[in-house]
Amino acid sequence: MPTAVDEHLDAAFAALADPTRRAIVARLARGDAIVTDLAEPFAMTLPAISKHLKVLERSGLITRSRHAQFRPCHLEREPLDAALAWIEDARREWRDRFDKLDAHLRELQADAEPAKTAKTSKKPTRRRRDHA
Amino acid sequence: MAESRQSEALRYTRIFDAPRELVFRCMLEPEHLTHFWGPVGMSTPLDGITVDPRPGGVFETVMVADSGSGSYTMRAVYDEIVEPERISWTDAGSGMRSVSAFVDLGDGRTEVTIEQRNAPAAFGEEQARAGFSSSLDRFSAYVKGVHAAGAA
Incomplete structure:
Protein backbone atom coordinates (compact mmCIF):
# COMPACT_ATOMS: atom_id res chain seq x y z
CA MET A 1 0.00 0.00 0.00
CA PRO A 2 1.47 3.37 -0.92
CA THR A 3 2.40 5.53 2.02
CA ALA A 4 1.86 9.27 2.27
CA VAL A 5 5.54 9.74 1.48
CA ASP A 6 5.15 7.74 -1.74
CA GLU A 7 2.14 9.73 -2.81
CA HIS A 8 3.91 13.01 -2.18
CA LEU A 9 6.93 11.85 -4.15
CA ASP A 10 4.67 10.63 -6.93
CA ALA A 11 3.02 14.01 -7.16
CA ALA A 12 6.35 15.82 -6.93
CA PHE A 13 7.89 13.78 -9.75
CA ALA A 14 4.83 14.22 -11.94
CA ALA A 15 4.98 17.96 -11.34
CA LEU A 16 8.72 18.14 -11.98
CA ALA A 17 8.46 16.14 -15.20
CA ASP A 18 7.46 19.29 -17.08
CA PRO A 19 10.20 21.77 -18.09
CA THR A 20 8.01 24.85 -17.57
CA ARG A 21 7.18 23.74 -14.07
CA ARG A 22 10.84 23.02 -13.35
CA ALA A 23 11.66 26.55 -14.48
CA ILE A 24 8.94 27.94 -12.22
CA VAL A 25 10.34 25.94 -9.30
CA ALA A 26 13.84 27.23 -10.08
CA ARG A 27 12.52 30.80 -10.13
CA LEU A 28 10.69 30.33 -6.83
CA ALA A 29 13.84 28.96 -5.25
CA ARG A 30 15.11 32.55 -5.44
CA GLY A 31 12.05 33.90 -3.63
CA ASP A 32 8.26 34.21 -3.67
CA ALA A 33 6.65 35.63 -6.80
CA ILE A 34 3.24 36.51 -8.17
CA VAL A 35 1.72 34.92 -11.25
CA THR A 36 2.42 37.81 -13.63
CA ASP A 37 6.12 37.78 -12.61
CA LEU A 38 6.30 34.05 -13.11
CA ALA A 39 4.64 34.27 -16.53
CA GLU A 40 6.95 36.99 -17.76
CA PRO A 41 9.91 34.85 -19.04
CA PHE A 42 7.58 32.38 -20.76
CA ALA A 43 5.76 32.91 -24.03
CA MET A 44 2.59 31.73 -22.34
CA THR A 45 -0.78 33.10 -21.43
CA LEU A 46 -1.64 33.71 -17.80
CA PRO A 47 -4.23 30.89 -17.80
CA ALA A 48 -1.57 28.48 -19.11
CA ILE A 49 0.81 29.49 -16.34
CA SER A 50 -1.99 29.26 -13.80
CA LYS A 51 -2.62 25.68 -14.89
CA HIS A 52 1.02 24.80 -14.20
CA LEU A 53 0.81 26.54 -10.83
CA LYS A 54 -2.25 24.47 -9.93
CA VAL A 55 -0.34 21.26 -10.69
CA LEU A 56 2.57 22.46 -8.56
CA GLU A 57 0.18 23.44 -5.78
CA ARG A 58 -1.56 20.05 -5.81
CA SER A 59 1.82 18.32 -5.66
CA GLY A 60 2.66 20.22 -2.49
CA LEU A 61 5.74 21.77 -4.07
CA ILE A 62 4.31 25.29 -3.85
CA THR A 63 1.75 27.05 -1.72
CA ARG A 64 -0.21 30.21 -2.40
CA SER A 65 -1.58 32.43 0.25
CA ARG A 66 -5.36 32.38 0.05
CA HIS A 67 -6.03 35.86 1.27
CA ALA A 68 -3.36 38.17 0.00
CA GLN A 69 -4.47 40.22 -2.97
CA PHE A 70 -1.76 39.02 -5.35
CA ARG A 71 -1.49 35.49 -3.94
CA PRO A 72 2.29 35.15 -4.17
CA CYS A 73 3.62 31.64 -4.83
CA HIS A 74 5.94 30.11 -2.29
CA LEU A 75 8.23 27.12 -2.79
CA GLU A 76 7.97 24.40 -0.15
CA ARG A 77 11.46 23.03 0.37
CA GLU A 78 10.57 19.80 2.11
CA PRO A 79 8.82 17.93 -0.73
CA LEU A 80 11.34 19.27 -3.21
CA ASP A 81 14.27 18.12 -1.08
CA ALA A 82 12.66 14.69 -0.68
CA ALA A 83 12.33 14.31 -4.44
CA LEU A 84 15.88 15.56 -5.04
CA ALA A 85 17.27 13.22 -2.39
CA TRP A 86 15.59 10.26 -4.06
CA ILE A 87 17.00 11.25 -7.42
CA GLU A 88 20.45 11.74 -5.94
CA ASP A 89 20.43 8.28 -4.37
CA ALA A 90 19.26 6.59 -7.56
CA ARG A 91 21.86 8.48 -9.56
CA ARG A 92 24.61 7.44 -7.14
CA GLU A 93 23.53 3.82 -7.44
CA TRP A 94 23.87 3.89 -11.21
CA ARG A 95 27.13 5.85 -11.02
CA ASP A 96 28.67 3.19 -8.76
CA ARG A 97 27.31 0.40 -10.90
CA PHE A 98 28.70 1.97 -14.07
CA ASP A 99 32.07 2.65 -12.43
CA LYS A 100 32.28 -1.07 -11.75
CA LEU A 101 31.04 -1.95 -15.25
CA ASP A 102 33.69 0.33 -16.74
CA ALA A 103 36.41 -1.51 -14.79
CA HIS A 104 34.92 -4.87 -15.79
CA LEU A 105 34.89 -3.92 -19.49
CA ARG A 106 38.53 -2.81 -19.31
CA GLU A 107 39.49 -6.14 -17.78
CA LEU A 108 37.54 -8.09 -20.37
CA GLN A 109 39.15 -6.24 -23.23
CA ALA A 110 42.64 -6.45 -21.72
CA ASP A 111 42.14 -10.21 -21.39
CA ALA A 112 40.91 -10.48 -24.95
CA GLU A 113 43.80 -8.44 -26.38
CA PRO A 114 46.55 -11.14 -26.52
CA ALA A 115 44.08 -13.65 -27.94
CA LYS A 116 42.94 -11.31 -30.65
CA THR A 117 44.75 -13.03 -33.54
CA ALA A 118 43.70 -16.46 -32.41
CA LYS A 119 39.94 -16.64 -32.72
CA THR A 120 39.55 -18.17 -29.27
CA SER A 121 38.60 -15.36 -26.97
CA LYS A 122 38.62 -15.73 -23.22
CA LYS A 123 35.36 -13.91 -22.84
CA PRO A 124 33.53 -15.70 -20.08
CA THR A 125 30.16 -16.08 -21.70
CA ARG A 126 29.34 -17.84 -24.87
CA ARG A 127 25.83 -18.82 -24.07
CA ARG A 128 23.18 -19.08 -26.71
CA ARG A 129 20.44 -16.52 -26.31
CA ASP A 130 16.88 -17.01 -27.43
CA HIS A 131 15.48 -13.56 -26.92
CA ALA A 132 16.19 -12.14 -30.35
CA MET B 1 -3.53 6.76 -11.68
CA ALA B 2 -1.30 4.84 -14.03
CA GLU B 3 -0.50 8.05 -15.82
CA SER B 4 0.58 9.91 -12.75
CA HIS B 32 29.01 -10.31 -16.34
CA LEU B 33 26.39 -8.86 -13.98
CA THR B 34 28.08 -10.53 -11.02
CA HIS B 35 31.10 -8.25 -11.59
CA PHE B 36 29.32 -4.92 -11.28
CA TRP B 37 25.65 -5.11 -10.36
CA GLY B 38 25.75 -4.52 -6.60
CA PRO B 39 26.30 -1.01 -5.28
CA VAL B 40 29.61 -0.13 -3.63
CA GLY B 41 29.89 -2.19 -0.44
CA MET B 42 27.77 -5.02 -1.81
CA SER B 43 28.47 -7.93 -4.11
CA THR B 44 26.18 -9.94 -6.34
CA PRO B 45 27.19 -13.63 -6.31
CA LEU B 46 26.61 -15.50 -9.55
CA ASP B 47 24.33 -18.06 -7.93
CA GLY B 48 22.01 -15.27 -6.80
CA ILE B 49 21.37 -13.95 -10.30
CA THR B 50 18.47 -15.18 -12.41
CA VAL B 51 18.11 -13.92 -15.98
CA ASP B 52 15.43 -15.16 -18.34
CA PRO B 53 16.01 -12.79 -21.24
CA ARG B 54 12.61 -12.49 -22.90
CA PRO B 55 9.55 -10.29 -22.33
CA GLY B 56 7.88 -11.57 -19.17
CA GLY B 57 11.07 -13.36 -18.11
CA VAL B 58 12.51 -13.07 -14.61
CA PHE B 59 15.39 -10.76 -13.69
CA GLU B 60 16.42 -11.35 -10.10
CA THR B 61 19.55 -10.40 -8.22
CA VAL B 62 20.51 -11.08 -4.63
CA MET B 63 22.95 -8.46 -3.43
CA VAL B 64 24.99 -9.31 -0.34
CA ALA B 65 26.60 -6.71 1.91
CA ASP B 66 30.38 -7.12 2.03
CA SER B 67 30.20 -6.53 5.77
CA GLY B 68 28.05 -9.64 6.06
CA SER B 69 25.23 -7.57 7.54
CA GLY B 70 22.54 -8.74 5.18
CA SER B 71 21.28 -9.09 1.67
CA TYR B 72 18.81 -7.41 -0.62
CA THR B 73 16.88 -9.09 -3.40
CA MET B 74 15.75 -7.23 -6.49
CA ARG B 75 12.93 -8.97 -8.35
CA ALA B 76 11.96 -7.71 -11.75
CA VAL B 77 10.36 -8.84 -14.99
CA TYR B 78 11.75 -7.99 -18.40
CA ASP B 79 9.46 -5.88 -20.57
CA GLU B 80 11.54 -5.68 -23.68
CA ILE B 81 14.85 -6.97 -24.98
CA VAL B 82 16.00 -5.63 -28.33
CA GLU B 83 19.52 -6.83 -29.00
CA PRO B 84 21.77 -4.86 -28.93
CA GLU B 85 19.79 -1.64 -28.47
CA ARG B 86 17.50 -1.77 -25.49
CA ILE B 87 16.67 -3.67 -22.32
CA SER B 88 13.83 -2.75 -20.02
CA TRP B 89 12.47 -4.32 -16.89
CA THR B 90 9.85 -3.52 -14.28
CA ASP B 91 10.35 -4.13 -10.60
CA ALA B 92 7.89 -6.87 -9.73
CA GLY B 93 6.66 -5.39 -6.49
CA SER B 94 6.79 -1.68 -7.04
CA GLY B 95 6.22 -1.13 -10.74
CA MET B 96 9.38 0.94 -11.18
CA ARG B 97 10.46 0.64 -14.79
CA SER B 98 14.10 0.88 -15.86
CA VAL B 99 15.02 1.27 -19.51
CA SER B 100 18.62 0.87 -20.69
CA ALA B 101 19.40 2.17 -24.18
CA PHE B 102 22.67 1.31 -25.94
CA VAL B 103 23.98 3.58 -28.69
CA ASP B 104 26.97 2.65 -30.87
CA LEU B 105 29.04 5.84 -31.13
CA GLY B 106 30.85 4.46 -34.19
CA ASP B 107 34.35 4.73 -32.73
CA GLY B 108 34.36 1.61 -30.61
CA ARG B 109 32.57 3.37 -27.77
CA THR B 110 29.04 2.85 -26.51
CA GLU B 111 26.70 5.29 -24.84
CA VAL B 112 24.33 3.79 -22.30
CA THR B 113 21.35 5.77 -21.01
CA ILE B 114 19.27 4.60 -18.07
CA GLU B 115 15.78 5.97 -17.57
CA GLN B 116 13.80 5.20 -14.49
CA ARG B 117 10.07 5.74 -14.24
CA ASN B 118 7.51 5.23 -11.52
CA ALA B 119 10.25 5.86 -9.03
CA PRO B 120 8.35 6.93 -5.92
CA ALA B 121 6.27 3.78 -5.72
CA ALA B 122 9.43 1.78 -6.12
CA PHE B 123 11.06 3.73 -3.37
CA GLY B 124 8.51 2.68 -0.81
CA GLU B 125 8.45 -0.87 -2.04
CA GLU B 126 12.20 -1.29 -1.95
CA GLN B 127 12.24 -0.04 1.59
CA ALA B 128 9.51 -2.39 2.65
CA ARG B 129 11.17 -5.38 1.03
CA ALA B 130 14.57 -4.80 2.44
CA GLY B 131 13.25 -3.90 5.85
CA PHE B 132 14.80 -0.49 5.62
CA SER B 133 13.43 2.41 7.58
CA SER B 134 10.31 4.01 6.19
CA SER B 135 11.84 7.44 6.54
CA LEU B 136 13.61 9.13 3.66
CA ASP B 137 16.37 10.48 5.86
CA ARG B 138 17.25 7.13 7.29
CA PHE B 139 17.23 5.54 3.86
CA SER B 140 19.62 8.20 2.67
CA ALA B 141 21.82 7.62 5.71
CA TYR B 142 21.77 3.89 5.01
CA VAL B 143 23.01 4.43 1.47
CA LYS B 144 25.71 6.82 2.67
CA GLY B 145 26.75 4.24 5.26
CA VAL B 146 27.04 1.57 2.60
CA HIS B 147 29.24 3.87 0.56
CA ALA B 148 31.42 4.84 3.50
CA ALA B 149 31.91 1.16 4.27
CA GLY B 150 32.88 0.53 0.67
CA ALA B 151 35.43 3.34 0.66
CA ALA B 152 37.12 2.30 3.92
Whole structure:
Protein backbone atom coordinates (compact mmCIF):
# COMPACT_ATOMS: atom_id res chain seq x y z
CA MET A 1 0.00 0.00 0.00
CA PRO A 2 1.47 3.37 -0.92
CA THR A 3 2.40 5.53 2.02
CA ALA A 4 1.86 9.27 2.27
CA VAL A 5 5.54 9.74 1.48
CA ASP A 6 5.15 7.74 -1.74
CA GLU A 7 2.14 9.73 -2.81
CA HIS A 8 3.91 13.01 -2.18
CA LEU A 9 6.93 11.85 -4.15
CA ASP A 10 4.67 10.63 -6.93
CA ALA A 11 3.02 14.01 -7.16
CA ALA A 12 6.35 15.82 -6.93
CA PHE A 13 7.89 13.78 -9.75
CA ALA A 14 4.83 14.22 -11.94
CA ALA A 15 4.98 17.96 -11.34
CA LEU A 16 8.72 18.14 -11.98
CA ALA A 17 8.46 16.14 -15.20
CA ASP A 18 7.46 19.29 -17.08
CA PRO A 19 10.20 21.77 -18.09
CA THR A 20 8.01 24.85 -17.57
CA ARG A 21 7.18 23.74 -14.07
CA ARG A 22 10.84 23.02 -13.35
CA ALA A 23 11.66 26.55 -14.48
CA ILE A 24 8.94 27.94 -12.22
CA VAL A 25 10.34 25.94 -9.30
CA ALA A 26 13.84 27.23 -10.08
CA ARG A 27 12.52 30.80 -10.13
CA LEU A 28 10.69 30.33 -6.83
CA ALA A 29 13.84 28.96 -5.25
CA ARG A 30 15.11 32.55 -5.44
CA GLY A 31 12.05 33.90 -3.63
CA ASP A 32 8.26 34.21 -3.67
CA ALA A 33 6.65 35.63 -6.80
CA ILE A 34 3.24 36.51 -8.17
CA VAL A 35 1.72 34.92 -11.25
CA THR A 36 2.42 37.81 -13.63
CA ASP A 37 6.12 37.78 -12.61
CA LEU A 38 6.30 34.05 -13.11
CA ALA A 39 4.64 34.27 -16.53
CA GLU A 40 6.95 36.99 -17.76
CA PRO A 41 9.91 34.85 -19.04
CA PHE A 42 7.58 32.38 -20.76
CA ALA A 43 5.76 32.91 -24.03
CA MET A 44 2.59 31.73 -22.34
CA THR A 45 -0.78 33.10 -21.43
CA LEU A 46 -1.64 33.71 -17.80
CA PRO A 47 -4.23 30.89 -17.80
CA ALA A 48 -1.57 28.48 -19.11
CA ILE A 49 0.81 29.49 -16.34
CA SER A 50 -1.99 29.26 -13.80
CA LYS A 51 -2.62 25.68 -14.89
CA HIS A 52 1.02 24.80 -14.20
CA LEU A 53 0.81 26.54 -10.83
CA LYS A 54 -2.25 24.47 -9.93
CA VAL A 55 -0.34 21.26 -10.69
CA LEU A 56 2.57 22.46 -8.56
CA GLU A 57 0.18 23.44 -5.78
CA ARG A 58 -1.56 20.05 -5.81
CA SER A 59 1.82 18.32 -5.66
CA GLY A 60 2.66 20.22 -2.49
CA LEU A 61 5.74 21.77 -4.07
CA ILE A 62 4.31 25.29 -3.85
CA THR A 63 1.75 27.05 -1.72
CA ARG A 64 -0.21 30.21 -2.40
CA SER A 65 -1.58 32.43 0.25
CA ARG A 66 -5.36 32.38 0.05
CA HIS A 67 -6.03 35.86 1.27
CA ALA A 68 -3.36 38.17 0.00
CA GLN A 69 -4.47 40.22 -2.97
CA PHE A 70 -1.76 39.02 -5.35
CA ARG A 71 -1.49 35.49 -3.94
CA PRO A 72 2.29 35.15 -4.17
CA CYS A 73 3.62 31.64 -4.83
CA HIS A 74 5.94 30.11 -2.29
CA LEU A 75 8.23 27.12 -2.79
CA GLU A 76 7.97 24.40 -0.15
CA ARG A 77 11.46 23.03 0.37
CA GLU A 78 10.57 19.80 2.11
CA PRO A 79 8.82 17.93 -0.73
CA LEU A 80 11.34 19.27 -3.21
CA ASP A 81 14.27 18.12 -1.08
CA ALA A 82 12.66 14.69 -0.68
CA ALA A 83 12.33 14.31 -4.44
CA LEU A 84 15.88 15.56 -5.04
CA ALA A 85 17.27 13.22 -2.39
CA TRP A 86 15.59 10.26 -4.06
CA ILE A 87 17.00 11.25 -7.42
CA GLU A 88 20.45 11.74 -5.94
CA ASP A 89 20.43 8.28 -4.37
CA ALA A 90 19.26 6.59 -7.56
CA ARG A 91 21.86 8.48 -9.56
CA ARG A 92 24.61 7.44 -7.14
CA GLU A 93 23.53 3.82 -7.44
CA TRP A 94 23.87 3.89 -11.21
CA ARG A 95 27.13 5.85 -11.02
CA ASP A 96 28.67 3.19 -8.76
CA ARG A 97 27.31 0.40 -10.90
CA PHE A 98 28.70 1.97 -14.07
CA ASP A 99 32.07 2.65 -12.43
CA LYS A 100 32.28 -1.07 -11.75
CA LEU A 101 31.04 -1.95 -15.25
CA ASP A 102 33.69 0.33 -16.74
CA ALA A 103 36.41 -1.51 -14.79
CA HIS A 104 34.92 -4.87 -15.79
CA LEU A 105 34.89 -3.92 -19.49
CA ARG A 106 38.53 -2.81 -19.31
CA GLU A 107 39.49 -6.14 -17.78
CA LEU A 108 37.54 -8.09 -20.37
CA GLN A 109 39.15 -6.24 -23.23
CA ALA A 110 42.64 -6.45 -21.72
CA ASP A 111 42.14 -10.21 -21.39
CA ALA A 112 40.91 -10.48 -24.95
CA GLU A 113 43.80 -8.44 -26.38
CA PRO A 114 46.55 -11.14 -26.52
CA ALA A 115 44.08 -13.65 -27.94
CA LYS A 116 42.94 -11.31 -30.65
CA THR A 117 44.75 -13.03 -33.54
CA ALA A 118 43.70 -16.46 -32.41
CA LYS A 119 39.94 -16.64 -32.72
CA THR A 120 39.55 -18.17 -29.27
CA SER A 121 38.60 -15.36 -26.97
CA LYS A 122 38.62 -15.73 -23.22
CA LYS A 123 35.36 -13.91 -22.84
CA PRO A 124 33.53 -15.70 -20.08
CA THR A 125 30.16 -16.08 -21.70
CA ARG A 126 29.34 -17.84 -24.87
CA ARG A 127 25.83 -18.82 -24.07
CA ARG A 128 23.18 -19.08 -26.71
CA ARG A 129 20.44 -16.52 -26.31
CA ASP A 130 16.88 -17.01 -27.43
CA HIS A 131 15.48 -13.56 -26.92
CA ALA A 132 16.19 -12.14 -30.35
CA MET B 1 -3.53 6.76 -11.68
CA ALA B 2 -1.30 4.84 -14.03
CA GLU B 3 -0.50 8.05 -15.82
CA SER B 4 0.58 9.91 -12.75
CA ARG B 5 3.15 7.17 -12.23
CA GLN B 6 4.73 7.69 -15.62
CA SER B 7 6.88 10.63 -14.64
CA GLU B 8 10.53 10.14 -15.38
CA ALA B 9 12.50 10.44 -12.19
CA LEU B 10 15.96 9.75 -13.45
CA ARG B 11 18.00 9.75 -16.61
CA TYR B 12 21.63 8.73 -16.36
CA THR B 13 24.11 8.46 -19.21
CA ARG B 14 27.60 6.98 -19.41
CA ILE B 15 29.98 6.35 -22.30
CA PHE B 16 31.96 3.11 -22.20
CA ASP B 17 35.11 2.43 -24.16
CA ALA B 18 33.81 -0.88 -25.47
CA PRO B 19 31.75 -2.14 -28.41
CA ARG B 20 27.99 -2.08 -28.10
CA GLU B 21 27.50 -5.86 -28.34
CA LEU B 22 29.82 -6.40 -25.39
CA VAL B 23 28.24 -3.70 -23.22
CA PHE B 24 24.80 -5.05 -24.04
CA ARG B 25 25.83 -8.56 -23.01
CA CYS B 26 27.28 -7.24 -19.76
CA MET B 27 23.87 -5.84 -18.83
CA LEU B 28 22.12 -9.11 -19.63
CA GLU B 29 24.36 -12.04 -18.72
CA PRO B 30 24.81 -13.25 -15.13
CA GLU B 31 28.51 -14.03 -15.71
CA HIS B 32 29.01 -10.31 -16.34
CA LEU B 33 26.39 -8.86 -13.98
CA THR B 34 28.08 -10.53 -11.02
CA HIS B 35 31.10 -8.25 -11.59
CA PHE B 36 29.32 -4.92 -11.28
CA TRP B 37 25.65 -5.11 -10.36
CA GLY B 38 25.75 -4.52 -6.60
CA PRO B 39 26.30 -1.01 -5.28
CA VAL B 40 29.61 -0.13 -3.63
CA GLY B 41 29.89 -2.19 -0.44
CA MET B 42 27.77 -5.02 -1.81
CA SER B 43 28.47 -7.93 -4.11
CA THR B 44 26.18 -9.94 -6.34
CA PRO B 45 27.19 -13.63 -6.31
CA LEU B 46 26.61 -15.50 -9.55
CA ASP B 47 24.33 -18.06 -7.93
CA GLY B 48 22.01 -15.27 -6.80
CA ILE B 49 21.37 -13.95 -10.30
CA THR B 50 18.47 -15.18 -12.41
CA VAL B 51 18.11 -13.92 -15.98
CA ASP B 52 15.43 -15.16 -18.34
CA PRO B 53 16.01 -12.79 -21.24
CA ARG B 54 12.61 -12.49 -22.90
CA PRO B 55 9.55 -10.29 -22.33
CA GLY B 56 7.88 -11.57 -19.17
CA GLY B 57 11.07 -13.36 -18.11
CA VAL B 58 12.51 -13.07 -14.61
CA PHE B 59 15.39 -10.76 -13.69
CA GLU B 60 16.42 -11.35 -10.10
CA THR B 61 19.55 -10.40 -8.22
CA VAL B 62 20.51 -11.08 -4.63
CA MET B 63 22.95 -8.46 -3.43
CA VAL B 64 24.99 -9.31 -0.34
CA ALA B 65 26.60 -6.71 1.91
CA ASP B 66 30.38 -7.12 2.03
CA SER B 67 30.20 -6.53 5.77
CA GLY B 68 28.05 -9.64 6.06
CA SER B 69 25.23 -7.57 7.54
CA GLY B 70 22.54 -8.74 5.18
CA SER B 71 21.28 -9.09 1.67
CA TYR B 72 18.81 -7.41 -0.62
CA THR B 73 16.88 -9.09 -3.40
CA MET B 74 15.75 -7.23 -6.49
CA ARG B 75 12.93 -8.97 -8.35
CA ALA B 76 11.96 -7.71 -11.75
CA VAL B 77 10.36 -8.84 -14.99
CA TYR B 78 11.75 -7.99 -18.40
CA ASP B 79 9.46 -5.88 -20.57
CA GLU B 80 11.54 -5.68 -23.68
CA ILE B 81 14.85 -6.97 -24.98
CA VAL B 82 16.00 -5.63 -28.33
CA GLU B 83 19.52 -6.83 -29.00
CA PRO B 84 21.77 -4.86 -28.93
CA GLU B 85 19.79 -1.64 -28.47
CA ARG B 86 17.50 -1.77 -25.49
CA ILE B 87 16.67 -3.67 -22.32
CA SER B 88 13.83 -2.75 -20.02
CA TRP B 89 12.47 -4.32 -16.89
CA THR B 90 9.85 -3.52 -14.28
CA ASP B 91 10.35 -4.13 -10.60
CA ALA B 92 7.89 -6.87 -9.73
CA GLY B 93 6.66 -5.39 -6.49
CA SER B 94 6.79 -1.68 -7.04
CA GLY B 95 6.22 -1.13 -10.74
CA MET B 96 9.38 0.94 -11.18
CA ARG B 97 10.46 0.64 -14.79
CA SER B 98 14.10 0.88 -15.86
CA VAL B 99 15.02 1.27 -19.51
CA SER B 100 18.62 0.87 -20.69
CA ALA B 101 19.40 2.17 -24.18
CA PHE B 102 22.67 1.31 -25.94
CA VAL B 103 23.98 3.58 -28.69
CA ASP B 104 26.97 2.65 -30.87
CA LEU B 105 29.04 5.84 -31.13
CA GLY B 106 30.85 4.46 -34.19
CA ASP B 107 34.35 4.73 -32.73
CA GLY B 108 34.36 1.61 -30.61
CA ARG B 109 32.57 3.37 -27.77
CA THR B 110 29.04 2.85 -26.51
CA GLU B 111 26.70 5.29 -24.84
CA VAL B 112 24.33 3.79 -22.30
CA THR B 113 21.35 5.77 -21.01
CA ILE B 114 19.27 4.60 -18.07
CA GLU B 115 15.78 5.97 -17.57
CA GLN B 116 13.80 5.20 -14.49
CA ARG B 117 10.07 5.74 -14.24
CA ASN B 118 7.51 5.23 -11.52
CA ALA B 119 10.25 5.86 -9.03
CA PRO B 120 8.35 6.93 -5.92
CA ALA B 121 6.27 3.78 -5.72
CA ALA B 122 9.43 1.78 -6.12
CA PHE B 123 11.06 3.73 -3.37
CA GLY B 124 8.51 2.68 -0.81
CA GLU B 125 8.45 -0.87 -2.04
CA GLU B 126 12.20 -1.29 -1.95
CA GLN B 127 12.24 -0.04 1.59
CA ALA B 128 9.51 -2.39 2.65
CA ARG B 129 11.17 -5.38 1.03
CA ALA B 130 14.57 -4.80 2.44
CA GLY B 131 13.25 -3.90 5.85
CA PHE B 132 14.80 -0.49 5.62
CA SER B 133 13.43 2.41 7.58
CA SER B 134 10.31 4.01 6.19
CA SER B 135 11.84 7.44 6.54
CA LEU B 136 13.61 9.13 3.66
CA ASP B 137 16.37 10.48 5.86
CA ARG B 138 17.25 7.13 7.29
CA PHE B 139 17.23 5.54 3.86
CA SER B 140 19.62 8.20 2.67
CA ALA B 141 21.82 7.62 5.71
CA TYR B 142 21.77 3.89 5.01
CA VAL B 143 23.01 4.43 1.47
CA LYS B 144 25.71 6.82 2.67
CA GLY B 145 26.75 4.24 5.26
CA VAL B 146 27.04 1.57 2.60
CA HIS B 147 29.24 3.87 0.56
CA ALA B 148 31.42 4.84 3.50
CA ALA B 149 31.91 1.16 4.27
CA GLY B 150 32.88 0.53 0.67
CA ALA B 151 35.43 3.34 0.66
CA ALA B 152 37.12 2.30 3.92
